[in-house]
Amino acid sequence: MPSNPSMSAAIVGAAESNKIGFIEEGTTATRLHLEAINNVCKQTGIKPSEIDGVFSAGFSPQLGEHLGIHPKYLDTTAVGGASFVLHVHHALAAINAGIIDVALISHGEAGFSARKNRGNGTNRAGADDKWSVGNQFEVPYGIAGQPSNYAHAMTRHMHQFGSRKEDFAQIAVTTRDWATLNPRAVMHSKETHPFGGPITVQDVMDSRLIAWPLSLLDCCLVTDHGGAVLIASAEKARSLRTAPVWIAGAGESMSHWSMLEMEDFTATSARASSNTAYKMAGMGPGEMEMAMIYDSFTVTAGITAEMLGLTPRGEGPSLWADGKAGPGGSGIPVNTNGGGLSFSHSGMYGMMLLVEVYRQLSGTAEDGINGLPGKQVEAKTAVVNGTGGALSTTGTLVLVADD
Amino acid sequence: MAYTKPIPDPEEYLNKPFWDGCKEGRLMLPRCEDCNRVHFYPRVLCPYCHSDRIDWIEASGEGYIHTYAVQHRAFGGYADETPFVTAFIDLKEGDRMLTVLRGVDPLKPEDIKIGAKVRVEFEAASDEVSIPFWRVVE
Ligand SMILES: [Zn+2]
Numbered sequence: 001m002p003s004n005p006s007m008s009a010a011i012v013g014a015a016e017s018n019k020i021g022f023i024e025e026g027t028t029a030t031r032l033h034l035e036a037i038n039n040v041c042k043q044t045g046i047k048p049s050e051i052d053g054v055f056s057a058g059f060s061p062q063l064g065e066h067l068g069i070h071p072k073y074l075d076t077t078a079v080g081g082a083s084f085v086l087h088v089h090h091a092l093a094a095i096n097a098g099i100i101d102v103a104l105i106s107h108g109e110a111g112f113s114a115r116k117n118r119g120n121g122t123n124r125a126g127a128d129d130k131w132s133v134g135n136q137f138e139v140p141y142g143i144a145g146q147p148s149n150y151a152h153a154m155t156r157h158m159h160q161f162g163s164r165k166e167d168f169a170q171i172a173v174t175t176r177d178w179a180t181l182n183p184r185a186v187m188h189s190k191e192t193h194p195f196g197g198p199i200t201v202q203d204v205m206d207s208r209l210i211a212w213p214l215s216l217l218d219c220c221l222v223t224d225h226g227g228a229v230l231i232a233s234a235e236k237a238r239s240l241r242t243a244p245v246w247i248a249g250a251g252e253s254m255s256h257w258s259m260l261e262m263e264d265f266t267a268t269s270a271r272a273s274s275n276t277a278y279k280m281a282g283m284g285p286g287e288m289e290m291a292m293i294y295d296s297f298t299v300t301a302g303i304t305a306e307m308l309g310l311t312p313r314g315e316g317p318s319l320w321a322d323g324k325a326g327p328g329g330s331g332i333p334v335n336t337n338g339g340g341l342s343f344s345h346s347g348m349y350g351m352m353l354l355v356e357v358y359r360q361l362s363g364t365a366e367d368g369i370n371g372l373p374g375k376q377v378e379a380k381t382a383v384v385n386g387t388g389g390a391l392s393t394t395g396t397l398v399l400v401a402d403d
Numbered sequence: 404m405a406y407t408k409p410i411p412d413p414e415e416y417l418n419k420p421f422w423d424g425c426k427e428g429r430l431m432l433p434r435c436e437d438c439n440r441v442h443f444y445p446r447v448l449c450p451y452c453h454s455d456r457i458d459w460i461e462a463s464g465e466g467y468i469h470t471y472a473v474q475h476r477a478f479g480g481y482a483d484e485t486p487f488v489t490a491f492i493d494l495k496e497g498d499r500m501l502t503v504l505r506g507v508d509p510l511k512p513e514d515i516k517i518g519a520k521v522r523v524e525f526e527a528a529s530d531e532v533s534i535p536f537w538r539v540v541e
Pocket of ligand 1: 435436437438439440449450451452453454
């Protein structure tokens with residue numbers, strides 16, 4: 001049983017932005033956040049670098065980036081005015097669990113200035129804020145959607161490690177092989193999609209360029225999708241008729257939000273989040289018998305394989321080489337549903353990772369979903385990694401089948 | 404000829420010295436008075452030492468290609484300009500900027516050299532806003 005969180009954490013400081021109220025000269029939500037953070041850090045003597053959990057109503061990766069910190073707990077719960085009370089609750093749980101030591105809960109909202117600023121900004125974070133970092137320094141250069149961003153990482157990987165476009169293309173080919181075994185996959189066959197069914201490295205190379213070096217078949221689908229999972233306490237889990245899949249380890253991190261702040265274009269925070277997860281699990285990458293790796297693009301999966309310790313540095317695509325991560329391959333099975341590349345990807349693919357890994361580790365894949373049977377791998381352990389933003393935020397799970 | 408691509412609406416507080424400089428043909432960058440490091444984009448707190456004492460310097464306008472991509476799909480005014488090359492530029496003074504790279508052939512991406520020297524130039528997108536772009540100079 002986990003310990004009772006009561007008394008396990010306390011509020012240790014509180015501050016406001018330098019100015020509050022009707023700020024006639026104008027301000028932005030970002031400035032209000034950062035001034036308050038600066039002030040509470042000075043008040044408490046806690047350095048921003050000591051903050052390892054960031055909680056805000058929808059603004060946490062931007063705050064982490066602005067501070068130049070890489071927290072291991074991110075919460076952007078945005079449920080209206082009560083959000084910050086909920087954040088206290090979440091932070092208490094995270095601290096009690098021993099995941100973090102210092103939680104920052106931050107608020108900044110330029111309600112008065114937003115009107116004054118002709119609606120430009122900034123009362124909120126995000127792409128619809130005309131004064132966001134993206135709208136100031138990325139959009140003017142034709143950056144539109146993630147392919148235009150992620151391509152820069154692939155170019156840098158090819159430059160730094162001598163990897164080739166063909167090496168990444170193999171990831172799409174092997175992932176498609178899994179999709180041909182999954183009747184629910186969009187690219188399962190010619191019956192499910194005109195361009196479905198098996199593909200070759202040459203097919204990927206010949207598909208039209210989206211953002212060189214990324215071609216169409218290096219890029220994920222854009223679909224409609226829904227999914228859900230249930231998580232229960234150990235006691236409850238043992239009382240149910242479904243097979244439990246145990247959460248042995250979990251970790252999260254971020255390196256940046258905007259690609260402008262991606263220091264190393266060939267590395268992501270999956271290194272940090274998987275280190276946390278492996279450590280919690282007391283297991284290492286060599287003990288992982290399957291992997292579910294976010295494949296918004298071939299380069300996402302390739303780089304992440306390195307970060308998860310499944311291949312040496314610079315050799316991520318080798319996990320898929322010669323189809324060894326595919327059906328009947330000599331390596332560990334990877335993205336057994338057909339991935340975001342060939343199964344389904346609605347924009348936020350993380351849920352699909354969870355549903356598939358549950359099906360495989362619980363042994364229920366053959367039972368099928370919606371009347372359509374899947375396939376089965378023999379894995380008893382799995383590493384699952386999700387990537388968000390522009391190779392920005394990551395979460396890693398180490399999962400173990402019930403014995 | 405009218406400028407058809409996205410024109411930023413200059414943020415009036417943190418970024419004002421940057422956009423004012425662009426209009427005058429000068430690349431202005433924020434520098435921390437405590438650790439002396441230059442950062443980009445502009446911040447409330449220095450991302451390296453978390454000081455709130457930020458000053459501005461006029462940069463050399465020189466940099467180097469860190470990485471690049473060729474955009475074959477774009478939207479709005481940029482849709483008419485595909486393919487075009489985007490690049491992250493390592494600024495001589497430190498940190499990075501994104502740009503549409505000038506002086507390169509988007510149909511020969513393999514010929515573009517990571518590490519190549521680039522220089523900033525400014526295009527007046529409107530009466531109010533000039534946008535910095537970088538051009539390969541070697
Ligand atoms: Zn500093």
